[in-house]
Each structure stands twice: as C-alpha cells, then as structure tokens.
C-alpha cells in the first residue's frame with residue numbers, strides 16, 4: 681500500500697510566541713526542523729484574528745519552506761488576496777468563527793457554493809492547488825467536486841473528540857465512507873484535525889487518503905520530547921499504519 685504523507689501544522693509554535701509577544705519560538709524555524717525530521721509539507725493557518733500565525737510568518741515561510749506550504753485561510757477577499765500574493769503550492773479553504781477555540785466543523789460548500797467556487801477558480805487560475813476542508817458528508821463532497829477543487833481535507837474532529845467507543849466507531853465509519861466516496865469522485869483526499877499518536881492509525885490505514893495534516897498533537901509532544909522526535913514518531917506511526 682502506498683505511503684501516506686504527513687503535513688505538519690506549526691500554528692501552535694506561533695501560539696507559544698504570541699503568548700508573550702516575543703519573537704521566539706519562530707514557526708519558520710520549527711518548519712525547518714519538521715521538514716528535516718521527515719515532514720512532507722508544512723501547514724499554517726492564517727486566521728483573520730491572527731491569534732497565532734502572522735502575515736510575516738506566511739511571507740517568511742514562503743521563502744524558507746523546502747517541501748511545500750499548505751496555507752489554510754477563510755474564504756474572504758482579504759485572505760484570498762494574501763494567498764494570490766504569496767502563491768503557496770496549496771491553499772486549504774476552511775471555515776472560521778472568531779469565537780471558536782479551534783476549527784469546529786467543515787466548510788459549508790453547499791450553502792456557500794458560488795462563493796467557494798469563485799474563490800477556488802481564482803486560486804486555481806494562479807496555479808495554486810485548492811483543497812476544501814469539509815465534513816465527510818456526501819452532499820458537501822459532491823459540492824466540492826462541482827467547485828472543481830482537486831483536493832478535499834476530511835474533518836476528523838468528531839472522531840478525535842469522541843468520548844466513547846460507540847461514537848468513535850460511528851465517526852470512524854462515517855469518515856471511512858466519506859473518504860471512499862470522495863476518492864470515487866476523483867478527488868484527492870486528505871484528512872486532519874485533532875489527530876494524535878493514539879488515534880491516528882485507523883485513519884492513516886485508509887488506503888484512499890493521500891495526506892494527513894497534524895499539528896496540535898505534534899507540537900504538544902514536542903514540548904516534552906522535542907520537535908524532531910515528535911515528527912519522526914508520527915511519521916513512523918503513519919508508515920506502520922500502511923504496512
């Protein structure tokens with residue numbers, strides 16, 4: 681079975697920096713360490729409220745990332761214009777609510793079809809590969825396909841947040857079914873949100889998934905074991921899941 685790729689999200693290196701308003705730790709440095717440890721790509725989420733990643737980080741990492749940048753942004757003119765200026769290899773369109781602690785759900789492509797389709801076309805015209813961060817829902821997946829986004833990223837948050845095995849199994853099956861449906865539609869299927877060292881393998885074992893984007897759990901482990909080891913440990917789990 682083909683290897684599954686790992687995108688490391690370094691948002692929460694920036695969270696640590698923003699906590700004190702210092703210029704350290706630098707997410708650009710963390711990205712280099714993660715790439716050296718085997719990350720296949722770097723994900724950063726430039727939120728409208730700039731709670732962690734700053735505009736400066738995006739422009740610096742556009743120059744320093746050796747693998748490829750996956751820039752997560754909301755579907756707003758401001759963010760689209762930044763993406764068109766930076767031209768990362770990937771843009772993932774995500775929902776955002778200022779009051780949210782973290783991303784709470786997938787992008788509602790069905791309800792915002794024209795807006796998402798236009799944003800996707802504009803980014804694609806600039807040579808950017810567009811991914812839509814959506815729930816494992818057939819209507820949303822059909823809408824993503826109709827938007828002509830080549831990639832989707834299946835939101836794994838409900839699976840990660842499951843509080844009992846019954847819910848966990850239901851969510852895992854929902855993701856499995858959505859991943860297969862998306863793949864059968866011809867979409868390139870990524871997944872992410874809330875994945876960690878103890879829940880990642882069942883997701884990584886799904887053969888249709890191209891890449892997992894993982895951040896919070898890797899950065900949390902890095903606080904104890906160091907980032908190099910945290911990334912290598914996650915890569916090893918992904919390889920084991922496919923062997």
Ligand SMILES: CC(=O)[C@@H](O)[C@H](O)COP(=O)(O)O
Nearest residue numbers: 691725774782783813872873
């Ligand atoms: C879209 C998604 O699930 C994450 O990539 C996102 O970055 C979460 O937001 P925070 O990083 O602010 O928690």
Ligand SMILES: NCC(=O)COP(=O)(O)O
Nearest residue numbers: 689872873874893895896
């Ligand atoms: N899109 C998911 C991502 O980039 C990382 O999410 P998390 O692992 O920080 O929850």
